[in-house]
Amino acid sequence: MLDKLKIPERHYMNDGHSLRSWLLTKDHKRIAIMYLMSISVMFFIGGLFAVGIRFELATPQGDFVTADTYNKFFTMHGVIMVFFFLIPSIPAVLGNFLIPPMIGAKDLAFPRINLLSLYIYWLGGFFTLYAMIVGGVDTGWTFYTPYSAASSNTSVVPTALGIFIAGFSSILTGLNFIVTIHRMRAPGMTWFRLPLFVWAHYATSLVQVLGTPVIAITIVMLGVERALGFGIFDPARGGDPVLFQHLFWFYSHPAVYIMILPALGVTSELVSTFSRKIIFGYSFVAFSSLAIAIFGFIVWAHHMFVAGISTYAAMVFSFLSFSVAIPSAVKVFNWTATLYKGATSWDTPMLYAYGFIGLFAIGGLTGLFLATLGLDVHMHDTYFVVAHFHYIMVGGAIMGYLGGLHFWWPKMTGRMYSEFFSKVSAIMVFVGFNITFFPQFVVGYLGMPRRYHSYPDEMQVLNVMSSAGATVLGLGYVLPVIYFLYSLRFGRVAGPNPWGASGLEWQMQSPPLTENFVEVPVVTSEPYEYEHLVAKEKHLV
């Protein structure tokens, strides 16, 4: 058997120990780790607000906090989770770390811009957190006018400024990925040999680059409206508040694809690795990522079916919204088919992948309800919508993120974490999640509106169920912090490829060298080839 594994002597984490060597690094892997720490902090801040929300909603009366405070809770929960956690998460942490090695490159195309991206993220986060400390913001993360421009007396402009700034971080990351994938692939790494994780990030980057500037300009318009008294959305002067909604959703709908596409890419990697089999329908899965990215731009007004748009416009957008469902369905079916005649296992990353597929499927299917005009009239702005997007964002994106973290943790740190506690945590997250959010479908159809801190008495039982589930879910999220940190010091040494996975990143040492590869790899095999891997493993033994 192999000698007992040891952490390699030189790797990216000990290549320079000073604070300066981290803060001025050009190494995509160090930048990824710094992002990991930053977004984890943001996640728990956003989570605290969620705790506040669910605590209030355990009783029908508004008796925990004042209405204004509650309104700030859900606003800040949304702002932080969307802009400072979900959008960066997988791309900034896993994408940054893995895309160069996956394509056989030494770094991203623009390492300094990568670092700038991180700084910009910190700056944006600073403004937004500052706004929260000096009083908070209560407009909802959607900032609809005229309330946000003329009526709210909270820190709208600093929050909006923070989001504006963070948007540039997102744009630069996307830009970096696109150029990298086009120009930095190793010899032999053709487009159709790329891991599906890379395809997914390419599609995500297209959306980031094309969509984010529109929210940026929307925020500028809101800012001048509010701070300078301009009248672009002011009905008294002939402005149209609904125009804001169009501009806002033109980005914010594609934004949800920024949040889910990377997780779809992670899931492809997990399903393949833990069934030791090539993804069924590789090119269909690759193209479906692009299709989702493109279609995602033409459906925005399905958020506005009852906002005063014409019946005709509503029908067009409803029709187009169904188009986005098809590529998503294609992925789910392809993953399922991959398992057929595979060699599966129950490792933690795979538990997350299974959970992802189920919850993403439910989330996506409930999107069909909302795309259906006749139903959306009843369901819009109720808890049905809240449940739908949490199924995708939490049951989907966050589980994809956690699955990816658990999968690539040994590569990033050289250590394995506790198998027992990670499985416990995965199950807690899955169970807690469903108890939290499934009742919200029911209470939503009953008519419970969103953004309400008090509600009719008869809706209490469902709300209590939801709040109880949130407790389990929260605990499930805290556990990984503990066992991941523990693993850094006490975890079993992982070696280069503990999972027997395919992909160039698993040919690097764990943790990797700063320059990733000692020799630039030349790619000759097709993607997800486990036959060669087995051959190599057998040879080593």
Add this chain to the structure above:
Amino acid sequence: MQIFGIPIFPDQASTFAKDVDALYFFIFAVSAFFALVVAVSILYFGVRYHKTHEGDIGARIEGSLPLELVWSVIPTVIAMVMFGWGASVFYHLRRPPDQAMQIYAVGKQWMWKFQHLEGQREINQLHVPAGRPVKITISSEDVLHSLYFPAFRTKMDAIPGRYTELWFEATTPGTYHMFCTEYCGTNHAGMIGSVTVLEPSAFQAWLQGGSQEGSLAQRGARLFESLACNSCHLDTGRGHGPSLKDIVGKTETLEDGSTVVVDDAYLRESILSSQAKIVRGFKPLMPTFQGLISEENLVALIEHVKSMSPNATTAAPAASPASADPAAGKPEKK
């Protein structure tokens, strides 16, 4: 509907509630089917094909074009059915029948104000008859709101500067929830109330107990006089302004040659920004009342003008929400 005393399904209290629910059950059934198929397949495959030895790999099956087509085409067809059915229910939801009973609603932070034509005003409470279509024309005094009746399965946003509308025909007498469903600030969650559906005779009785002020149109008539509208808009048509008799539903030709149908939106615009669309042959002499007249008085005036066209249908064009605002010559949107 309740399970162990926990409500899990809202009452059906309007004629189209069952249509909406039927759509819901269809999509639910399709979704449950596919979710189950996927979940069961995954679990089955995950167990059945669990690796037996460390180092096992799966079969190299790259894909199957026929299968890809099948599971792209079938969901597409199902999606089209959902779309079509949903669109047709939506179309029905958006077209108030002619002769629907008119009610006006104004949302403001943080209450709903309703006005019946007969003059009754209600705050956060609405009485409607069963068995008769009711059309509510909605606007807002400040920020966005949204008027929602879960039991009727319909809602519509209230937009400042515009009219929007919803309609329903209530079926079962009872009291049901009414909510604001567009976040509007501090007391958004308090902007709630109830809609009470009464048997037609009970509704009539409730109406009789009505307002001291007389009907909405009567109040409008008093405003017509006090604001001196009657000094220019003579019935003879020889005054400074056109006669308002029988104009509702008429197509007027404007000074620039374009035409406009006289409806709620045009009436509102003419009062608020009178120089925008002047009927051909008349001079731009009418003062604007923007800022001089409240939403409630505005609808009263409009009702009065409408009462001068007793033969016209009361329905405003259902497809496009009436857009009227203090703007220069803005054409009807959409």
Add this chain to the structure above:
Amino acid sequence: MSDAVAHADHGHAHAAHHPALQHHFDTMRQQKEAAVIGMWLFLLTEILFFGGLFVAYMIYRVWYFDAFAEASRRLSIFWGGLNTAVLIGSSLTMALAVRAAQTNNRKWTVNWLVLTMLLGCVFLGAKVIEYEDKFANYEVPGSSYNWLYHEQHAAAGGDHSEAGAAAEGHRELSLTPAQLQNTTQIYFSLYFTMTGLHALHMIIGVGLMLVITRMAWKGKFDAEYFTPVELSGLYWHFVDIVWIFLFPLLYLVERP
């Protein structure tokens, strides 16, 4: 760090590298291509950034054409036209700077760049003059906005740069004073946001030029490596093109 190992990978013949080659790239060509693609992508984001404003402008212009036409007449064709010419000229000098860098002409790279910056500053100066006039005439949207102020005080000014509502060939409009007070504010809201954003991009552009000029002065560029000049050129041309759209849209709504 790991120079020795990294160098062993490179397949090209000569041992020395251009000092500007970054180590994660294999060749200067790959580095330049990456930089150029990156810049074009960035400009694409800028198109979408300004695009939101253009969309809002087009919608309101269709709705309130008369008010927009009226308000547009308050802008000075002289200064707007001058700025257009200045910017087009500066794009020419910029292109010449890139050419000079490409042909290893350090002196003229610097000269053309300086000229470009000067023209950029002329543009910004003209903008200051225009904005000052707007402020003086209470044409800035908000609580102090007063549409009628300009007409009431135009006679006193005799200012050649403003055309009032009384200009010849001006067609009869049926807009009330209240409508004018309101919807022209939308025009000016968009005017200031669009030209203000554009001016901000100009200022950043001039700053960029300062950096590039310094680099050129210090001899950092040669025929094999002048990418920063080229990329700055792309940026500058883009800012110019935005103005080419802004000028007719904002200034030339309905001029006789």
